[in-house]
Amino acid sequence: MNSATTTARRPSKRTTHRGADLFVRCLRELGVDVVFGYPGGAIMPIYDALPQSGITHILTRHEQGAALAADGYARASNRVGVCMATSGPGATNLVTGLANSMLDSVPVVAITGQVPNALMGTDAFQEVDVFGMTLPVVKHSYIIRRAEDIPFVLAEAFHLAREGRPGPVLIDVPKDVTVVEVPPSLTLPHFPPRPATAVPAVMQAGQLMAGARRPLFYLGGGIELAACEGHIRELVDQTGFPFVATLKGLGAVPTDHPQAMGMLGMHGHQAANLAVQESDLLIVAGARFDDRATGKLDEFAPHARVVHLDGDAAEIGKLRRADIGLAGDLGSNLQALSAAWQSLPAPSIEPWLQRCRELRQRHAWRYDAPGEFIYAPALLKTLSERGHDRLTIACDVGQHQMWVAQHCRFRRPRTHLTSGGLGTMGYGLPAGMGAKLACPEETVVVVSGDGSIMMNIQELATLNRYRIDVRIVLLDNSSLGMVRQWQELFFAGNYSEIDLSDNPDFAALARVFGLQARSIDRRDQVEDAIDWLLDEPGPSLLHVRIDPRANVWPLVAPGCNNADMMEGDAR
Amino acid sequence: MTAHIEVHLKPAEGALLRTLGLIQRRGFSVTEMRLESVEFGQRLHCSVVGDGRCVDLLTRQIGRLHDVERVERAAAEPWPLGVHGMAAMVASQATPSMSAVPAEARR
Incomplete structure (x- = not known):
């Protein structure tokens, strides 16, 4: 074995204070305790500094999961959620999460690695202009050009994310900024909140x-x-x-x-x-x-x-x-x-x-729907009542999202996490994960659909890895229900690309990922299954088969007056 | 109807791109613009057209950008020699030939 090989295998012992060390120290001083992310080439120096920082890093299985988990963390706790990813595809995978936070005004700071300053603009490996790409979906953004700017940029970014109307802030960090030596004396500036005053009107x-x-x-x-x-x-x-x-x-x-x-x-x-x-x-x-x-x-x-x-x-x-x-x-x-x-x-x-x-x-809600199938509104009402106001419910997007809004009881703020502006299918699972990490004392329930859950199904592995106690109710109508409902009502029943009848066995899938799981399809199973879900420690998944023809009522047709509400059969 | 706005930009990376992008995303077209360096940052003069869109709302949306120091609506065209000025200049020449007038000034 030659000496060069020996040197390459020996763990390096760093004695200098690099930009990455300063970056992570600033995060800690800003109160960050959890970061959701996924490493890669350009952001490796920051990941190198993380283990000594005291910050818990949650390795999601996709960067979109990290961005949406940071969003859920922020909504549940009213603190800034933090996510990070490497340059190129890592950064682009964050974009949907940033748009989600932007449209719902959620304070998130997203950190992306970037190719070194000297390579920017040369189509380098994994180079993408994430700063330019995300301009419409962030409240503000930065490229850190000099390591000595790190404390100011981080302090201002966290201030802006929370201040006034909250929103996501992106910080793009070229790799060279994180590997240069910096004086350890650099400190965080303080941004005081604006004085709050009422207006004379x-x-x-x-x-x-x-x-x-x-x-x-x-x-x-x-x-x-x-x-x-x-x-x-x-x-x-x-x-x-x-x-x-x-x-x-x-x-x-x-x-x-x-x-x-x-x-x-x-x-x-x-x-x-x-x-x-x-x-x-x-x-x-x-x-x-x-x-x-x-x-x-x-x-x-x-x-x-x-x-x-x-x-x-x-x-x-x-x-x-x-x-x-x-x-x-x-x-x-x-x-x-x-x-x-x-x-x-x-x-x-x-x-x-x-x-x-x-x-x-x-116009009081009715729960006496005829038929054999489990009636989703009644199940959600039962879930909410059995939760005794200790639930935080993170929804996905679709019919189940509307049923949760209609039939679950919310007595406390920040306990209903829903993607309102962007309508991001795949939001629920990572958001619930973030909420549970932000508020460990809460019972966090994700209500999802068979379309939405598959958008970020990989995060079941994250739940299992960290044993994050999230309980999932999966309402399965074997279709993209909201799209199917609109095709039924507004496209003359021309059902186009909504069939999901070849779904996997969701309970088996959850077990493969290491979760406990049950599956139900009869009304007389509901109460027992909900008791199981709420009483047994998770992570767990309750798969609920519902009527594929069920619709959400009432409905105001798009472009119509809100007084003209359509009603239909309850199933 | 054309509106004229003046935006004072902080010296921040992407400030111009962010501002112009917002103007276009909010349904306005930039029909003319001029950028000048000032002591602290840059001053952007631009003319915008947005059919049925509210310019005052646009200025509030621009004003909430962190890169924007302030934004104002200008009372008149800020150009030293705008389209109308160009037309007037050409008209005042002794033997004006329409072919010498820029196409936009002839509209």
Whole structure:
């Protein structure tokens, strides 16, 4: 054996302080305890520095899993989620996750390795312009050109991810920056949060509320993001006004609150949609008039004046004119609105409250569906009730996502994790994984479908590797159910590419990955199976076969008025 | 209708690309632009057209970019010699020939 071979095999002992060491030290000092990622060539120096850092790295089996796990971690904990990947394909695999976080305003920092500065622009191996590619799907992004910029860039990136309207921030790190020696004296700068103040127009908003006869709160995901659920709950209780919630607003105020009208929108509660259409004042908090919530915008809430509170000034008046726009810190504005309300005479709205009670009674959910198949809404209701409000539910995307929103109870914020803006199939499993690592005391249940679960099925291996106790309910209708439903209703029953009847045996598949699993297909098995799922330590999977013809009702057809809701057979 | 905006960009990598990309993604076309270096960063003057789109909303969306120091709507065309200026100049010449006028000035 020659000496060169001997040298190559000997582990190197580093004594210098490299850019990668500084990078990882800064992450730790910023409070990062968990990073989701996947190593590769350009990011190897950072992975080399990780084991000594005190940061737990979760090796996902695909970079998209890492990005979505960071998103779930952030949503559940209100802390910044962190993911990382190497250059080229590693970086491009993060992109869907970043878009997901961007559209739902989730604070995530994504770190990508990059080829060395000198090779950038030369079509080097695994070189891709991830900075340029991700411009539309990040709140901000950086390429670190000099190692001494590492502390500033990291501190600012974490600040920007959380500050104002949260969002994902990308940091692209050329390899040469991570291998150069840097002085150990470099320190993190501090970015203080902006002072939160209320805007003067709050009193005018209070006056509109005091003069309203059919007022309604319209609550969105911005409330959870701003962690101001306490302020909105106080205002809802003080005023006695009924409220509706968007998909992402569920849980800001308990969904079984006596003033709750339910979720509005395409698959919203009929009572909620009708109340919006009849209201004369909408007090919109942390919502953005998304098309899935409003239906035909021109005919949305036609009699209502609008008070719009949002952390992002660019949302005020974007899609619906606001009579009073309150941009800025949502919590401060809600507090000020609460104070203004108390100084004004309360309106007489008893007839409106009576009307809302009637709507709720008339359109209450029913769970007595005929037929033999397991009725998914009833199963989800049972799951939610047996969970006794200690569940965090991470959904995938499709029919089951809407059934969860309709039939599960959410009394606490940040316990309903759902891909609202991007609608990312494959979100649920990695997001649930991230949520469990962020909040180990929670019982985390992933509700998925047979289409969605296969989008990131590889993350079952991650659950097993770290024994992350996530419980999965897999609703299997052997098809892409939401697409099938639309083809049935809007494409004359021309079923195109929705058949998944050749699905694998999901329970067997889960066992191969090291999970416990059960499969059920009869109604009389539901209660026992849910008890098993919730009582036995996981990770585990409950495979539930449901009617392939089941649809989500009600439904507002795309482009239609929210008052025109379609209803169909419950299966 | 054409609107004129002036964007003060911080000296940050990708600031120009990020801003122009946002303008286009929000449904506006950039019909004319000029970039100049200033003491701290760059100043971007541009004319934008977005049928049925709200320019004030666009300026708020530009304003929330971290790379943007500030954004303003300009009252008039910022060009020292814009399309109309070019046409006026040509018209004032002694023997103007339309073939000498740039195509865009003839519209």
